Structure formats: structure tokens, C-alpha cells
Amino acid sequence: MRIMTWHGGDKFRLDHVPDPSAEPGKVVVRMDSIGVCGTDVHITQGLFPSIPPKVLGHEGSGVIVEVGDGVDQSRLGERVVLNTTSHCGNCSACTTWSESRCENADCTSGMFAEYATAPSQSAVKIPDSLDLEQAALSEPASCCLSGAEMMRIDDTEIGVVVGGGIMGLFTLAFLKRRGVERMVMSEPVKARREMAKQFGADLLHDPTEGDLTEFVKDHNGGYGANIAAEVVGQPKLVAKCVEVVRPRGQVLMIGVSPEGAPLPVDMYDLHYREVTLKGAFGRGDVFARTPAEIDQINLDGVISGRYELQDVPQAIVDSGDGKGVKFLIKPNG
Ligand SMILES: [Zn+2]
Ligand SMILES: [Zn+2]
Missing domain, CATH: 3.40.50.720 (NAD(P)-binding Rossmann-like Domain)
Incomplete structure (x- = not known):
């Protein structure tokens, strides 16, 4: 598969790597849409700490194409959004702060790629009425929902x-x-x-x-x-x-x-x-509820542009210019 790797500053490289396979408890998702976030812009400008080389992109949606041992086979073909971390529900952060700060979190792979792998728990099913492009807005929306609920x-x-x-x-x-x-x-x-x-x-x-x-x-x-x-x-x-x-x-x-x-x-x-x-910083405990919440909002016109995987650098520049509301990467066309 193709992945877009960030190499520091504004340097990116399109790499070819073996297709991922699903480890126990995990799923492989064929990516449909990944939002370009202000955080991605800030990382390339050195304003947000991150260590290269790294695959960026953390606001993605897609379809489950492979499930690992222990994951219900019925999830194959499910339309999902990906949470960036999983949560154990038992640690001090989960019980006293929020599940998005779990001390035992397992991370989803970088999403500017044709496929991503995630713990089954982090692949959240979306309502039938929500399209995959709008579903990719779930991650930023969840941070706002968590804040609003405070x-x-x-x-x-x-x-x-x-x-x-x-x-x-x-x-x-x-x-x-x-x-x-x-x-x-x-x-x-x-x-x-x-x-x-x-x-x-x-x-x-x-x-x-x-x-x-x-x-x-x-x-x-x-x-x-x-x-x-x-x-x-x-x-x-x-x-x-x-x-x-x-x-x-x-x-x-x-x-x-x-x-x-x-x-x-x-x-x-x-x-x-x-x-x-x-x-209010992050997703709190609301990520799994967010797709259904944003399905209640008129999101027409929110997607300002779509880019192929090789055009991630341009999408990040355009996003940083503040010309639009939300730009999406479409790794599989
Ligand atoms: Zn974001
Ligand atoms: Zn935890």
C-alpha cells in the first residue's frame, strides 16, 4: 500500500510498504476520508511537538476489510470512524479523568495511508445515514462535544x-x-x-x-x-x-x-x-457517541476540498491558509 510519511518540517515522502494484516483484537480499515487538522499544520510548522519520521492524519473514516483473532467476523464491511486511542476503563485516567487519556492506550496507526490498523474498540460504527466524508469530522467534533458537555x-x-x-x-x-x-x-x-x-x-x-x-x-x-x-x-x-x-x-x-x-x-x-x-483539550469520553450527534447537524458545504494521497503536502498548506473549513485526503480515490 501507499503511505505518506512526514520527515520533519514541510518534507513528506510517498512510500510503498506491505499491506497491513490484522493482529489479534485489531481491524484493518480501507481508508475513505481523512481530515487535515490544524494540528497537522502546526506539526509541519514546528509549533506542535512531534518526532519524524511519522505518518500523520488522525481524523479518518473507512470500511473494515480484515479482522484479527477475537474480533467478530460480522464486523467485516462495517463503515467506521477511527478513534486515535483505545481505553481500558480501569486505570486512574479512565476512572478519574477521561478515557481518551487512558494510561494503557493502544494507538491507531497514522491515517494518511490507503489502510490503517486499529484496536477493534477504536473502530466505531457510524449511522447508515451519515456519509463517510462527513463521518471523518467525528474526531474534531468529539473534542467540541466533550467541551460543551463540561x-x-x-x-x-x-x-x-x-x-x-x-x-x-x-x-x-x-x-x-x-x-x-x-x-x-x-x-x-x-x-x-x-x-x-x-x-x-x-x-x-x-x-x-x-x-x-x-x-x-x-x-x-x-x-x-x-x-x-x-x-x-x-x-x-x-x-x-x-x-x-x-x-x-x-x-x-x-x-x-x-x-x-x-x-x-x-x-x-x-x-x-x-x-x-x-x-477543554480532547475527546473526553464522547468519541463513540459523536457520529450520531453530528448526523443531527446540517453539514452541507463543510468539506472545502478533496486531495489525493500524494497531495497531502499541498492540502496541509491550503488548510493552513485558512481558505476553507475542512479539507479531506482521499487515499483510495
Ligand atoms: Zn484533529
Ligand atoms: Zn485506562
């Missing part, structure tokens, strides 16, 4: 999402579906703002046109938001979210702020207004 929602009138990339769109959709009455999308790019409507946005804010805090107060009887989610990864926007929430408001940090960045907020203000800050 928030207290009772009597929540208004929520704000700062940043209208794929993660911001999903965060908005899940907060709305959990019961926030009205959701605001704050995003400078018009096409992304418009797309937020189909994810459930009630109000669209353009930060180049006016101040977000004023905008929210104007639409909420002079009060701030109950919830504000930062989904960009800029400390100054986290500070904006702290400003935009009302007393006892909750700020969700899904964007990846730079390592070592201090929080540019007034600590007295956090204390006095009793504001909660929540970090």
Missing part, C-alpha cells in the same frame, strides 16, 4: 463562540443542542459567519465592525453572556471571553493557546464576578 447549561439564555472554524462551528452546535437559548457567532470571515447559521447561530457578530461585549449586551438587556467559548487559541481572545460573560459566567477554552502563554486577565475581576474558566 458546561453548566440550566437557564442559559445566551452563549457566545469566538472563532468560526470547524471547531467553533461544532462548539456552537453542541452548546445550542444542549439547551442554550440563543447562540452568537463572532468571526471576521463572512463565509464562516454565514455557515454558523446552519450550525444553529442566532446572532452573527463581525469583530471588525464593533465590540463583542457591547454587541452581546445590546442583545441581552444590558447583560453579558452566560457562556463564552474561545475556539481560536489567542490569549487576548480568552480575555475577551472573560469580559463578555456576566457574573457567574463560564468561559470555555477550546482554542490551543501557545504553550507558556500567561492569561491576560484581571484576577480581581475573575474573583469578584465569580467567573469560571474551563480548559
Whole structure:
């Protein structure tokens, strides 16, 4: 089979390796679609730690074509999305933190390839109504679902999402579906703002046109938001979210702020207004539920481009340019 191997910096090489076979407890998946993630972009820019040579790609869907000993033969032909790690359910991380941090995790192979191998548990069946391309959005969506489920929602009138990339769109959709009455999308790019409507946005804010805090107060009887989610990864926007929430408001940090960045907020203000800050990094315990959740969202137009396996480097460049919402690699055409 063909695999695309990353060799550091922006260097990639298309390699030919023997087809994988399924070890006990594992499955082989013929890959249909793999999303290009901001993390892949950051790895090639040296902004996210990773050691080459390595096969990147961690947001993939496909069909099970081989099962190892101990895996039910009936899984052959099943349409699945791949979780990047398995979980034991017994360790300290599984029982006190989240299954995606399992101390005994077994990893799925890099997915920019014609086939990937994964523990049977990590190959999650998708609903019949969800197509494989949209199913590939499950991994990023699961991080947003996990974050949205950390928030207290009772009597929540208004929520704000700062940043209208794929993660911001999903965060908005899940907060709305959990019961926030009205959701605001704050995003400078018009096409992304418009797309937020189909994810459930009630109000669209353009930060180049006016101040977000004023905008929210104007639409909420002079009060701030109950919830504000930062989904960009800029400390100054986290500070904006702290400003935009009302007393006892909750700020969700899904964007990846730079390592070592201090929080540019007034600590007295956090204390006095009793504001909660929540970090949200990964898939938590929700990955297996995510395909059914995203099947409830109108995902038309979210896939901005499709690339063959040899064009992974170009797809990563285009993804980093912020031209589209989500780019997919199609290793098998
Ligand atoms: Zn990702
Ligand atoms: Zn565990």
C-alpha cells in the first residue's frame, strides 16, 4: 500500500510498504476520508511537538476489510470512524479523568495511508445515514462535544463562540443542542459567519465592525453572556471571553493557546464576578457517541476540498491558509 510519511518540517515522502494484516483484537480499515487538522499544520510548522519520521492524519473514516483473532467476523464491511486511542476503563485516567487519556492506550496507526490498523474498540460504527466524508469530522467534533458537555447549561439564555472554524462551528452546535437559548457567532470571515447559521447561530457578530461585549449586551438587556467559548487559541481572545460573560459566567477554552502563554486577565475581576474558566483539550469520553450527534447537524458545504494521497503536502498548506473549513485526503480515490 501507499503511505505518506512526514520527515520533519514541510518534507513528506510517498512510500510503498506491505499491506497491513490484522493482529489479534485489531481491524484493518480501507481508508475513505481523512481530515487535515490544524494540528497537522502546526506539526509541519514546528509549533506542535512531534518526532519524524511519522505518518500523520488522525481524523479518518473507512470500511473494515480484515479482522484479527477475537474480533467478530460480522464486523467485516462495517463503515467506521477511527478513534486515535483505545481505553481500558480501569486505570486512574479512565476512572478519574477521561478515557481518551487512558494510561494503557493502544494507538491507531497514522491515517494518511490507503489502510490503517486499529484496536477493534477504536473502530466505531457510524449511522447508515451519515456519509463517510462527513463521518471523518467525528474526531474534531468529539473534542467540541466533550467541551460543551463540561458546561453548566440550566437557564442559559445566551452563549457566545469566538472563532468560526470547524471547531467553533461544532462548539456552537453542541452548546445550542444542549439547551442554550440563543447562540452568537463572532468571526471576521463572512463565509464562516454565514455557515454558523446552519450550525444553529442566532446572532452573527463581525469583530471588525464593533465590540463583542457591547454587541452581546445590546442583545441581552444590558447583560453579558452566560457562556463564552474561545475556539481560536489567542490569549487576548480568552480575555475577551472573560469580559463578555456576566457574573457567574463560564468561559470555555477550546482554542490551543501557545504553550507558556500567561492569561491576560484581571484576577480581581475573575474573583469578584465569580467567573469560571474551563480548559477543554480532547475527546473526553464522547468519541463513540459523536457520529450520531453530528448526523443531527446540517453539514452541507463543510468539506472545502478533496486531495489525493500524494497531495497531502499541498492540502496541509491550503488548510493552513485558512481558505476553507475542512479539507479531506482521499487515499483510495
Ligand atoms: Zn484533529
Ligand atoms: Zn485506562
